[in-house]
Amino acid sequence: MRKARAVLVSAVLATGMSLSxxxxxxxxxxxxxxxxxxxxxxxxxxxxxxxxxxDGWRCEWKSQYYYYFLYA
Incomplete structure (x- = not known):
């Protein structure tokens, strides 16, 4: 029973990781x-x-760094 539970938990964790x-x-x-x-x-x-x-982009001023950041 312990081995079956360990395999089941591993399978559930692997499925969750692949979805995330x-x-x-x-x-x-x-x-x-x-x-x-x-x-x-x-x-x-x-x-x-x-x-x-x-497709789209914007330049944003970050006053704490004194630079423009390009986001796309």
Whole structure:
């Protein structure tokens, strides 16, 4: 009975892990660059959009770091 329970618990954990690995949102934004100048962030974001690397992008100012962060 102990061996059957151990196998069952292992199977349940493995199934849960396999389901949670593929659970990321399809269009999650990722950090694609950090820039000192807003114009540079815009240029790279536009270039990546033209190249088909991402569909949408935005440059966000982070005042605690004094940099622009490119998210796509």
């Amino acid at each position: 690995i593929g659970a990321a949102p399809a269009h999650a934004e990722t950090l694609n660059g950090i820039y000192r100048e807003y114009s540079e962030c815009q240029r790279v974001g536009s270039y990546g959009d033209d190249q088909g690397w991402w």
